[in-house]
Amino acid sequence: MCGICGVIRYDKGNVDEGTVQNMLPALETRGPDASGVYMGEGFGFGHRRLSIIDLSENGHQPMIDEELKLEIVYNGEIYNFKQLRDELQQQGYSFRSTSDTEVLLKAYHAWGDEFVKRLNGMFSFCIHDQIRGRFLLGRDRLGIKPLYYAEEGHAFYFASNTQALNRAGMIRPELSPEALHYYLSFHAVVPAPYTIFKNVKKLAPGTIMSISADGAKEISSYWDVKFERSETLSEEEWIERVLDELRQSVKRRMVSDVPVGALLSGGLDSSLIVALMAECNPQSLHTYSIGFEDVGTEEGNEFYYSDIIAKEFGTEHKKIFINSRRLLPNIEKAISAMAEPMVSHDAVAFYLLSEEVSKETKVVLSGQGADEVFAGYHWYPKVMNGTRDAVTEYREAFFDRTHEEVIEALQTSYHGPDVSGQFVANHFTAPGAAEPVDKALRLDTRVMLIDDPVKRVDNMTMAWGLEARVPFLDYKLVELAASIPPDLKVASGGKHILKKAGERVIPHEVIYRKKGYFPVPALKYLRDEYLDFAREILSTEKAKQRGLFNPAYVEKLLQAPEDHMTVLGGSKLWQLTVLELWLQKMGC
Numbered sequence: 001m002c003g004i005c006g007v008i009r010y011d012k013g014n015v016d017e018g019t020v021q022n023m024l025p026a027l028e029t030r031g032p033d034a035s036g037v038y039m040g041e042g043f044g045f046g047h048r049r050l051s052i053i054d055l056s057e058n059g060h061q062p063m064i065d066e067e068l069k070l071e072i073v074y075n076g077e078i079y080n081f082k083q084l085r086d087e088l089q090q091q092g093y094s095f096r097s098t099s100d101t102e103v104l105l106k107a108y109h110a111w112g113d114e115f116v117k118r119l120n121g122m123f124s125f126c127i128h129d130q131i132r133g134r135f136l137l138g139r140d141r142l143g144i145k146p147l148y149y150a151e152e153g154h155a156f157y158f159a160s161n162t163q164a165l166n167r168a169g170m171i172r173p174e175l176s177p178e179a180l181h182y183y184l185s186f187h188a189v190v191p192a193p194y195t196i197f198k199n200v201k202k203l204a205p206g207t208i209m210s211i212s213a214d215g216a217k218e219i220s221s222y223w224d225v226k227f228e229r230s231e232t233l234s235e236e237e238w239i240e241r242v243l244d245e246l247r248q249s250v251k252r253r254m255v256s257d258v259p260v261g262a263l264l265s266g267g268l269d270s271s272l273i274v275a276l277m278a279e280c281n282p283q284s285l286h287t288y289s290i291g292f293e294d295v296g297t298e299e300g301n302e303f304y305y306s307d308i309i310a311k312e313f314g315t316e317h318k319k320i321f322i323n324s325r326r327l328l329p330n331i332e333k334a335i336s337a338m339a340e341p342m343v344s345h346d347a348v349a350f351y352l353l354s355e356e357v358s359k360e361t362k363v364v365l366s367g368q369g370a371d372e373v374f375a376g377y378h379w380y381p382k383v384m385n386g387t388r389d390a391v392t393e394y395r396e397a398f399f400d401r402t403h404e405e406v407i408e409a410l411q412t413s414y415h416g417p418d419v420s421g422q423f424v425a426n427h428f429t430a431p432g433a434a435e436p437v438d439k440a441l442r443l444d445t446r447v448m449l450i451d452d453p454v455k456r457v458d459n460m461t462m463a464w465g466l467e468a469r470v471p472f473l474d475y476k477l478v479e480l481a482a483s484i485p486p487d488l489k490v491a492s493g494g495k496h497i498l499k500k501a502g503e504r505v506i507p508h509e510v511i512y513r514k515k516g517y518f519p520v521p522a523l524k525y526l527r528d529e530y531l532d533f534a535r536e537i538l539s540t541e542k543a544k545q546r547g548l549f550n551p552a553y554v555e556k557l558l559q560a561p562e563d564h565m566t567v568l569g570g571s572k573l574w575q576l577t578v579l580e581l582w583l584q585k586m587g588c
Contacts, residue, residue, distance in 0.1 A: 036049070124145040137203060139205055163586075180410065186398075265305075292322050334351035353460075400568070
């Protein structure tokens, strides 16, 4: 796991090494163990390393293969790299390291652009091919690893986060009206290629981008998931196949040259992961949970359930309690660590949890993705059984604001069409998912999951040099889950097959509890000093000069924040606060 960056000039002009060097500090937390820069003709690569596999200097990046005339910077982990290396050795390739980075270089040389289809893992990369005179950038199927880019004149800049692009002077303050609409309505999910900034893009998951010597670009998709049924299985058979595939996914993600721990909330998903990890390595398994102060009747922790799992599997369990005195000062730090603004309250929870966990380990497994892949959210039954069209049911169950309220919230210069609603409608009419609930699951798996929970976990863990691996997002498991009949997914209040699989390995009490999240009540209700914090941010001179939000709308939310909650139970005022503060932290 690492941070990558680079500059490519289409005119073969010299790239200033200082520009690449200046990008690296913004990536340091992603890779605190080492750094490297490589300057070639018309390009420069930068890398910050978090040493997980092949801890020696042989795994150092940027990696150069002088014989094959290839250079690479790469971020991520390839879980099947040993099998690929064996296959490549049989073809006559030799290796000087035991790293997965070198496997990527050889795999590209052996199989061309198709090599990405053989990878099982999370990754983003840029390869320079001297012989073909081109660059190839790529991102994993589920977008677990980020890749941002911007262009100016004859130069192309890329990086693992927007902060690195900012340090290269590539962030322009003009905001994208389309992205703002997504942010305010689609729960801050801004689909690729958009970002909040007009001139900054992100490579879509499951795609590669080739850049030829003259700067011509070609973007192509190498993976999609089809929600179609090619075989008829009994419920028992589905349970067996899901549990077996999840077991294999967990096993793959235990590959590491350093110890692997687990983030344990005490819910079904993380508890299943811990149970299957214990099968692989029952000795000295470390688990971590976080909790906050209660607000009113809303509990701020789920320690009761995480304790059950820790005791059941004999883990070395650490409970981390964060009081309000520690929470408030860390909000700005967490938001500063975001490559894009994110509104979910638990972003700060993951940030603080990662800080503590990183003191003990470099790698953890996490339960993100199960709700989107196995139909755990409350809107799936509504979409499946609703009396209205599927798009309407989805929007009313998930969107934070109507189009009309988005218009009310923004100054007139940012008004535009209902791009978020049209995006959902277009996604629902695309081939490959016939049933309404499958349409919603495909949208959430291919878009929402990537630009909400997955991005949140990546940004917050990597803020502390902690690698989070997500077994529920193994592409083979995702493809299997997509083929499960909708009624078997949505039964039992959602995640029926996964719950039945869970019955075989974890306590019943944890499986059928009320669904929870990482609760951070203080950021949901914004009372006392938290309300003062929001008011201060939205009242700064920078906020006024920006002219982004309608002052009357902001004041309405400030006067009664708990009267203006999203359908998902989030604070609309918090959304505005996060965006404004994030823009200020980016120097805009």
